[in-house]
Amino acid sequence: xxxxxxxxxxxxxxxxxxxxxxxxxxxxxxxxxxxxxxxxxxxxxxxxxxxxxxxxxxxxxxxxxxxxxxxxxxxxxxxxxxxxxxxxxxxxxxxxxxxxxxxxxxxxxxxxxxxxxxxxxxxxxxxxxxxxxxxxxxxxxxxxxxxxxxxxxxxxxxxxxxxxxxxxxxxxxxxxxxxxxxxxxxxxxxxxxxxxxxxxxxxxxxxxxxxxxxxxxxxxxxxxxxxxxxxxxxxxxxxxxxxxxxxxxxxxxxxxxxxxxxxxxxxxxxxxxxxxxxxxxxxxxxxxxxxxxxxxxxxxxxxxxxxxxxxxxxxxxxxxxxxxxxxxxxxxxxxxxxxxxxxxxxxxxxxxxxxxxxxxxxxxxxxxxxxxxxxxxxxxxxxxxxxxxxxxxxxxxxxxxxxxxxxxxxxxxxxxxxxxxxxxxxxxxxxxxxxxxxxxxxxxxxxxxxxxxxxx
Numbered sequence: 369x370x371x372x373x374x375x376x377x378x379x380x381x382x383x384x385x386x387x388x389x390x391x392x393x394x395x396x397x398x399x400x401x402x403x404x405x406x407x408x409x410x411x412x413x414x415x416x417x418x419x420x421x422x423x424x425x426x427x428x429x430x431x432x433x434x435x436x437x438x439x440x441x442x443x444x445x446x447x448x449x450x451x452x453x454x455x456x457x458x459x460x461x462x463x464x465x466x467x468x469x470x471x472x473x474x475x476x477x478x479x480x481x482x483x484x485x486x487x488x489x490x491x492x493x494x495x496x497x498x499x500x501x502x503x504x505x506x507x508x509x510x511x512x513x514x515x516x517x518x519x520x521x522x523x524x525x526x527x528x529x530x531x532x533x534x535x536x537x538x539x540x541x542x543x544x545x546x547x548x549x550x551x552x553x554x555x556x557x558x559x560x561x562x563x564x565x566x567x568x569x570x571x572x573x574x575x576x577x578x579x580x581x582x583x584x585x586x587x588x589x590x591x592x593x594x595x596x597x598x599x600x601x602x603x604x605x606x607x608x609x610x611x612x613x614x615x616x617x618x619x620x621x622x623x624x625x626x627x628x629x630x631x632x633x634x635x636x637x638x639x640x641x642x643x644x645x646x647x648x649x650x651x652x653x654x655x656x657x658x659x660x661x662x663x664x665x666x667x668x669x670x671x672x673x674x675x676x677x678x679x680x681x682x683x684x685x686x687x688x689x690x691x692x693x694x695x696x697x698x699x700x701x702x703x704x705x706x707x708x709x710x711x712x713x714x715x716x717x718x719x720x721x722x723x724x725x726x727x728x729x730x731x732x733x734x735x736x737x738x739x740x741x742x743x744x745x746x747x748x749x750x751x752x753x754x755x756x757x758x759x760x761x762x763x764x765x766x767x768x769x770x771x772x773x774x775x776x777x778x779x780x781x782x783x784x785x786x787x788x789x790x791x792x793x794x795x796x797x798x799x800x801x802x803x804x805x806x807x808x809x810x811x812x813x814x815x816x817x818x819x820x821x822x823x824x
Contacts, residue, residue: 380410387418396425404433412439420449432461436470443470447482456485463537464490465510465617468497472507505589506582508621509603509611510537518544518552518573523565529557538614541600544573549608551577579604580613586621591717593618670806671696678813681823687755688816691763692809698742699770699808703800706731706778711792714782721787727779735775739768762816769815770808777803 386395411419423431423446435458447455459467471479483491493511500506514536516525533539542560544553553573563572579602580589593601593615603611682689713719719727747764778800782792817823
């Protein structure tokens with residue numbers, strides 16, 4: 369199949385043309401030649417009626433995959449309009465962790481209705497997954513893994529895989545368990561194939577198995593998989609293996625978490641904007657942004673308060689006002705850089721609570737160095753604009769002070785947020801901008817009053 373990234377607009381145009389002409393055979397042929405993720409992207413751009421029409425033309429296995437790839441708003445629309453019996457049969461085609469993810473945003477009554485149309489075994493597995501918190505390892509796991517006795521030989525394990533392997537989510541890791549399903553060790557399929565046929569699994573398996581609990585946050589899972597380069601990680605409860613999480617689900621988590629952090633960093637509620645751009649309701653977009661914008665608007669009025677407080681100074685030395693955008697802009701940029709660096713360090717566990725003083729002192733020193741370098745340039749720029757020596761010195765010293773302050777406060781806010789169990793990305797960027805704007809002006813005016821004869 370040819371890549372569809374570059375041809376996506378042409379695909380959408382052709383599809384809409386077939387829809388308009390009601391050319392069902394051409395439409396079915398076009399859809400059958402596409403990959404499920406590409407069709408899902410296309411559905412996210414259509415309205416409810418067009419989505420439903422397109423979806424009904426898909427063969428069942430492809431329709432199920434498209435359902436698991438589409439945005440939450442698209443899925444919600446399809447589930448609301450398709451007959452429950454059809455949805456139930458489609459869900460049976462998917463991995464149960466994908467089904468749990470699809471139904472997690474649905475109302476319990478509707479979810480239970482759809483589960484009733486699935487096979488009893490699959491429905492029961494989904495119910496078990498739904499018992500765990502929404503962003504936990506338990507929601508990501510699948511119960512379809514291969515477990516064998518550690519006494520089995522390599523040849524016996526391979527024969528066992530031929531019998532049960534088709535039902536497993538993956539065969540990259542084979543788990544050794546005792547009679548009570550307590551995890552004893554793990555071996556990769558490569559190790560089993562290369563081992564002597566009569567060698568027992570217990571002789572070459574890894575006995576110290578890194579695992580997660582079903583209640584662990586999904587970010588813990590993602591960090592472990594990334595750190596150890598795992599393709600699969602077991603989920604263990606009371607020493608018993610109850611499921612596995614595969615790397616493809618972890619990649620989805622990393623994308624979602626990165627998206628959430630980016631939205632929070634821009635003061636947008638990710639809970640309201642959790643689906644593709646065109647699939648997001650306009651009112652949801654407004655609701656996700658208006659709260660923070662109003663709060664920041666009110667906070668930014670402190671900048672106006674500072675300007676009014678120093679009104680007489682500004683009226684006596686009008687040239688001071690020329691440099692205000694430059695100074696607070698530099699402070700905001702510096703703080704934003706620092707916040708991004710600290711949040712990354714916190715997310716990757718490179719910065720821990722005990723590192724607080726070390727981080728602050730490091731950022732204080734780097735702020736001084738950066739401020740001094742930029743301050744020299746700011747002094748020269750002020751002179752080129754025709755400012756006298758005193759005013760140019762004020763601008764230069766203010767840059768040093770603001771950059772140092774922004775760097776320091778930019779390191780403190782994420783650390784405090786984490787200590788208070790608040791997502792650092794949620795408060796750091798908006799708060800640092802507001803703080804630096806107001807306090808930067810205060811720093812500027814205090815330095816001006818100290819150095820300019822006209823203000824003394």
